[in-house]
Amino acid sequence: MTESVFFWIFAVLTVLLAAQVVLRRNPVHAAVSLVGAFFFLSGIYLLLAAQLIAILQVMVYAGAVMVLFVFVIMLLNLKEEEMGHERLTAWKIIGGASIVVTTGLIAYLALGNAYPTGLLRDMARTQPGFGSVKGVGQALYIASVLPFEVTSLLLTIAVVGAVVVAKGKI
Amino acid sequence: MDTDSAYLQPYLPILVLLLLAGVMCFAISILAGYLGPKRTFPIKETAFECGSPTTGDPHSRHSVKFYLVALLFIVFDIESVFIYPWGALLRDFAAQGLGWFAYLEMLSFMATLALGLVYVWRKGALEWS
Amino acid sequence: MSFNAADLQGVLPAIILSVGALFLLTSEVFLRNVRPAVLGHAGGIPTSPAERVEAKLPPGAQGASPSAVTPPDRRYQAWVAAAFAALGLWASLAQLGDPAIAIFNGTAASDGFARVVAAVVCGSLLLSCLVAFGYLEALRATRGEFYALALFSASGMCLLGQATDLIVIFIALEVMSLAVYCLSAYLRRGNRPAEAAFKYFVLGSFASAIFLYGAALAYGATASTRLVDIAAALRGGGSGLLWAAAALLVVGFAFKVAAVPFHMWVPDVYDGAPAPVTGFMAAAVKVAAFATLVRILLGGFGDPVAALGAHGWQRLVVWLAGLTMVVGNLLAIPQRSVKRMLAYSSIAHAGYLLVAVAAMAGPLPRQDAIGGLLFYLASYGATVIGAFGVVAIIERKLALSGAGDDLSSWAGLSERHPALAAAMSLFMVSLAGIPPTAGFMAKLTVFRAAVSAELVPLAVLGVLTSVGGLYYYLRVVVYVYMMPTTKPDAVMGERLVAAGLALIGCAVLVVWMGVQPGAFASVAQNAVAVFSR
Numbered sequence: 001m002t003e004s005v006f007f008w009i010f011a012v013l014t015v016l017l018a019a020q021v022v023l024r025r026n027p028v029h030a031a032v033s034l035v036g037a038f039f040f041l042s043g044i045y046l047l048l049a050a051q052l053i054a055i056l057q058v059m060v061y062a063g064a065v066m067v068l069f070v071f072v073i074m075l076l077n078l079k080e081e082e083m084g085h086e087r088l089t090a091w092k093i094i095g096g097a098s099i100v101v102t103t104g105l106i107a108y109l110a111l112g113n114a115y116p117t118g119l120l121r122d123m124a125r126t127q128p129g130f131g132s133v134k135g136v137g138q139a140l141y142i143a144s145v146l147p148f149e150v151t152s153l154l155l156t157i158a159v160v161g162a163v164v165v166a167k168g169k170i
Numbered sequence: 171m172d173t174d175s176a177y178l179q180p181y182l183p184i185l186v187l188l189l190l191a192g193v194m195c196f197a198i199s200i201l202a203g204y205l206g207p208k209r210t211f212p213i214k215e216t217a218f219e220c221g222s223p224t225t226g227d228p229h230s231r232h233s234v235k236f237y238l239v240a241l242l243f244i245v246f247d248i249e250s251v252f253i254y255p256w257g258a259l260l261r262d263f264a265a266q267g268l269g270w271f272a273y274l275e276m277l278s279f280m281a282t283l284a285l286g287l288v289y290v291w292r293k294g295a296l297e298w299s
Numbered sequence: 300m301s302f303n304a305a306d307l308q309g310v311l312p313a314i315i316l317s318v319g320a321l322f323l324l325t326s327e328v329f330l331r332n333v334r335p336a337v338l339g340h341a342g343g344i345p346t347s348p349a350e351r352v353e354a355k356l357p358p359g360a361q362g363a364s365p366s367a368v369t370p371p372d373r374r375y376q377a378w379v380a381a382a383f384a385a386l387g388l389w390a391s392l393a394q395l396g397d398p399a400i401a402i403f404n405g406t407a408a409s410d411g412f413a414r415v416v417a418a419v420v421c422g423s424l425l426l427s428c429l430v431a432f433g434y435l436e437a438l439r440a441t442r443g444e445f446y447a448l449a450l451f452s453a454s455g456m457c458l459l460g461q462a463t464d465l466i467v468i469f470i471a472l473e474v475m476s477l478a479v480y481c482l483s484a485y486l487r488r489g490n491r492p493a494e495a496a497f498k499y500f501v502l503g504s505f506a507s508a509i510f511l512y513g514a515a516l517a518y519g520a521t522a523s524t525r526l527v528d529i530a531a532a533l534r535g536g537g538s539g540l541l542w543a544a545a546a547l548l549v550v551g552f553a554f555k556v557a558a559v560p561f562h563m564w565v566p567d568v569y570d571g572a573p574a575p576v577t578g579f580m581a582a583a584v585k586v587a588a589f590a591t592l593v594r595i596l597l598g599g600f601g602d603p604v605a606a607l608g609a610h611g612w613q614r615l616v617v618w619l620a621g622l623t624m625v626v627g628n629l630l631a632i633p634q635r636s637v638k639r640m641l642a643y644s645s646i647a648h649a650g651y652l653l654v655a656v657a658a659m660a661g662p663l664p665r666q667d668a669i670g671g672l673l674f675y676l677a678s679y680g681a682t683v684i685g686a687f688g689v690v691a692i693i694e695r696k697l698a699l700s701g702a703g704d705d706l707s708s709w710a711g712l713s714e715r716h717p718a719l720a721a722a723m724s725l726f727m728v729s730l731a732g733i734p735p736t737a738g739f740m741a742k743l744t745v746f747r748a749a750v751s752a753e754l755v756p757l758a759v760l761g762v763l764t765s766v767g768g769l770y771y772y773l774r775v776v777v778y779v780y781m782m783p784t785t786k787p788d789a790v791m792g793e794r795l796v797a798a799g800l801a802l803i804g805c806a807v808l809v810v811w812m813g814v815q816p817g818a819f820a821s822v823a824q825n826a827v828a829v830f831s832r
Contacts, residue, residue: 002175049177056251064247071240106516109539134262137255141263141272146310146403150458150470151252152279153317155245156286157451157474160324161481162241163295164444165496285321292328 003047010043025086027073031066038062050131238295249283308394309402309409312387312417313457316424319383320450323376327443330371373441377432377797380446384425384453391417391457395822399829405525406464411826415673416460416590423583423680424453429801430688431575437695438486445485449579452478456587463598465514465524468591472510472555475587476503479580483572495571502554502564510551517544517599526599533602542610545600549615552595555588556649558619559626569642574694577638578687581645582680589652589676593669597659597830606660613660617757620657623650624764631771635706637690640771641683644730647768648679654761655745658752659830667751669830670823671744677819678729678737678812685805686726688798689719709775711784722802724776729809731772732765737812744816 017040020033038061045054129135140148256276263272290296307314391414399410407413428446435441455474462468480503484496518524520540521532533541554561569577596612606613627647634640652675658668693709713720729736742765749758812819 002178006178046181047178052255060247060251064244068237068240068244071236075237106540106543109543133255133258137259138262140252141256141259141275142268143404144406144466145275146406146458147464147466147470148252148275149279149282150455150467150474152282153451153454154470154474154477155249156282156289156321156324157448157477157481158245159242159286159290160444160448160451161477162238162245163290163293164448164481165484165487166238166241167293167295168235282317282321285325289324289328 007044007047010040010047013037014040014044027076027078028070031069031073034069035062035066038066048131052131052133052136235298242290242295246287252279305400305409306402309400309407309461310458311390311394312421313454315383315387315390316421316450316454316457319380319386320447320454322383323379323443323450324447326379327373327376327447330373330443373443374432374436376441376443376446377428377435380450381425381428383450384421384428387453387457388418388421388425391415391421395825401463402461403467405527406467407458407461408463408829409461410829412590412593412669412673412829413457413461415677415822415826416586417457419586419673419677419680420453420456420460420583422677423579423586423684424449426681426684426688426801426804427575427579427582429797429804430578430684430691431573432797433795434573434575434691434695434798440486445482448478448482448485452476452482453583456583459587460590460594462591463526463594465517465526465595468595469507469511469514472507472591475584476507476555479576479584482576483568483580485576486573491567492571492573495568498564499568499572506551506554506561509547509554513544513547513551516540516547520544526595529599530602533600533605537602537605541605545596545605545612546615548595549592549612549619552588552592553619556585556592556652557623557646558649558653559623559646562623562627562646562649565646566639566642569645570636570638574638574687574691577641578684578691581641581683581687585645585649585652586676586680589656589672592656593659593672593830596656597665597669601830603662611660613657616653616657616660617754620650620653620757621760623647623653624761625650628764628767631768634771637706637709637775638694640775641686641690644768644772645683647764648675648683648730650764651675651742651745651761652679654749654754654757657757658745658748658754661752663751665830666824666827667744668748669827670820671741671748673823673826674812674816674819675741675745678741678809681805681808681812682726682729682736682738685722685802685809686730688802688805689723689726692719692795692798706775706778707782709778710782712779714784718799719802720779722806723779725806725809727772727775729813731769733769735810735813737809737816740813740816744820 014037017033017037021030021037024030024033038057042054042057042062045051045057127135253276256272260269260272263269394409395411395414395418397409399408401407402409428449431445431449432441435445452475455471455476455478458471459468459475462471480496480500483499484492486492514524517529517540520538521528523529529541532538550561557565569581572580596606596616600606600612605611624647627643627645627650631640631643631647634643652672655668655672655675659665659672693712709723712723725736729738732738732742734740742761746758746761749755749761
């Protein structure tokens with residue numbers, strides 16, 4: 001019961017704030033909305049008993065990734081006239097409608113009955129240590145060796161890519 | 171709180187703290203607006219720059235250098251996320267007889283990233299010039 | 300659990316490519332500007348890059364004034380990258396006959412299919428490195444990062460071919476994509492390449508997000524990311540959530556393989572990226588994306604109900620294939636820029652490949668369809684790398700003479716460069732699907748598989764659209780051979796040894812696969828056994 005109440009609070013706020021990110025014309029407002037969306041999303045992770053992910057969501061996304069976004073906003077520093085106008089084109093209507101229909105369809109398929117039920121929720125609450133640092137670590141380092149090692153490649157590519165694309169003189 | 175949601179019990183203090191913090195923030199800013207004395211006059215409303223007239227646009231564009239540094243910061247930040255649980259678990263792994271496995275696993279992970287660090291370092295991407 | 304030899308051997312091509320990439324990256328930053336004293340000390344300057352590497356000479360350009368500091372010679376990099384690609388090719392081919400095993404706790408597989416995919420990827424990389432050599436030299440843009448990123452992306456592609464877990468698939472997909480985004484942004488010159496790279500990045504990330512959403516739904520439905528567990532859940536009766544997951548996974552990859560209606564990024568990206576990168580993208584990215592699509596659809600959703608049922612994915616893929624063939628070919632017809640024409644043609648070829656994927660849905664023609672798909676991917680890869688190789692040479696010549704990328708610049712190529720003209724014509728003929736080239740045999744096997752899968756309308760549509768394709772492919776040949784030269788040619792300043800080698804390799808493959816498809820078909824046969832049941 002408590003769980004459902006908090007889920008709906010977090011879910012509605014996350015979706016509303018995420019929509020604000022897209023709909024706001026002022027990039028700073030969008031960024032602040034994004035922080036809020038990240039924050040309430042971490043609440044949903046908590047409800048799923050994924051504590052470590054919830055903390056990382058706040059620390060890495062609401063913290064570090066947002067810093068990057070704000071940097072980009074400051075770099076571009078768009079003036080009022082450069083931001084473009086709010087126009088409602090046919091493509092935007094079609095796109096918005098298709099998003100609503102698709103997510104509605106998936107929600108209908110996924111949430112045949114009310115949240116939270118099903119496999120994952122039971123798994124989260126029956127397995128001891130699920131979502132804790134040690135629980136995640138066991139899954140990450142033992143069961144998923146290959147993706148873990150490939151992640152180091154991915155991060156290295158990110159470093160190289162950042163230099164290749166953004167460094168003044170290479 | 172019902173038994174079904176008992177696992178959320180430990181987070182109750184955090185919730186209380188967050189609520190308190192939120193209420194405080196709004197309360198203080200709103201109350202300050204109402205209660206604080208407001209004596210405005212034209213000179214107070216102008217921008218203050220050490221007594222001299224203001225020059226230039228306050229919204230200057232930042233150099234793209236910041237972006238590169240921020241980007242590299244994120245990458246290394248995420249790396250630390252991947253390394254942290256390993257540190258917490260190493261004793262457990264050793265007890266399970268997986269100590270060497272975990273060590274070699276992290277060694278190859280770190281070696282790849284170290285080469286990435288050597289690359290940016292030698293490339294001069296960390297220099298501020 | 301420990302690192303055992305079988306696990307590591309299973310991902311050997313990916314390991315080789317990553318090590319090569321890291322080596323190039325490190326060697327790039329430890330290169331020093333050449334001081335004249337070193338040159339003097341070394342005496343005579345070796346002429347070939349290979350000799351320079353052997354002599355451990357930090358060499359400089361010939362004719363530099365004694366006091367000037369010259370930038371380091373980076374010409375060894377293409378050869379080192381090509382050597383690592385060849386090593387990866389050898390590693391994947393050497394394991395071809397080995398039994399199929401699951402590696403890394405079942406998150407990946409080392410089987411014939413994966414090895415063939417890795418071989419095609421490494422082969423494409425090898426040819427692309429050779430094509431890139433002269434191109435980058437001419438633009439003075441040779442850097443270790445270029446080859447390192449190419450090797451990294453190829454390593455991701457090899458992993459994609461063998462991943463059997465949605466998490467591994469996603470991370471390998473990102474390894475591949477991120478590296479290719481950077482490659483397409485590599486030259487950083489002008490608005491068009493920047494726009495292309497940006498578009499590719501944004502739409503590619505969007506596709507990855509859609510894939511990730513599908514993976515999350517699959518996890519929600521089955522509490523596992525392994526494809527085998529998804530298959531088991533389907534056998535126990537699938538849920539609506541799994542159908543949604545399948546649709547999203549297919550859409551994510553439809554973006555990557557450029558199927559209509561997810562193709563909008565292709566022309567701009569192919570046009571704006573450096574031509575050798577475009578060739579690599581068209582060949583290798585397609586191979587990896589199709590291989591993963593097949594893995595997901597057959598490994599995870601291969602159940603007859605999931606494939607052929609009322610909500611099965613065959614219907615989805617049939618529509619995608621039909622649309623892609625028609626729209627790709629129709630849009631290619633009015634193109635006058637050869638690069639854009641090849642971009643739309645790559646969309647059309649994605650359609651033919653999707654025909655093979657649709658034919659795999661039935662259990663009976665599955666073998667032929669998978670074999671046909673692999674053969675098609677290999678032949679298309681060889682052809683398109685060759686075609687973009689010629690474009691790369693022409694493009695930088697045109698850049699020198701200030702002409703555009705228009706067809707008219709190709710007029711009379713046969714008089715000026717008969718070898719290039721012959722090569723381009725061969726590749727065009729193969730893309731059009733005319734015997735005795737690889738393209739013909741590839742189309743034949745795919746359409747035959749479609750007919751035996753009772754997808755006759757799709758096969759007929761494929762043949763009709765191929766006939767339409769004849770027009771724009773042969774138009775290039777007509778311009779090359781029958782139109783008089785309109786512009787005098789710029790002098791070709793750079794050596795074409797590497798690119799020439801690559802073009803010869805592509806041409807030999809194209810003819811060989813067309814004349815003797817049996818040799819390659821037996822290799823493919825080896826690979827398809829994985830998915831038989």
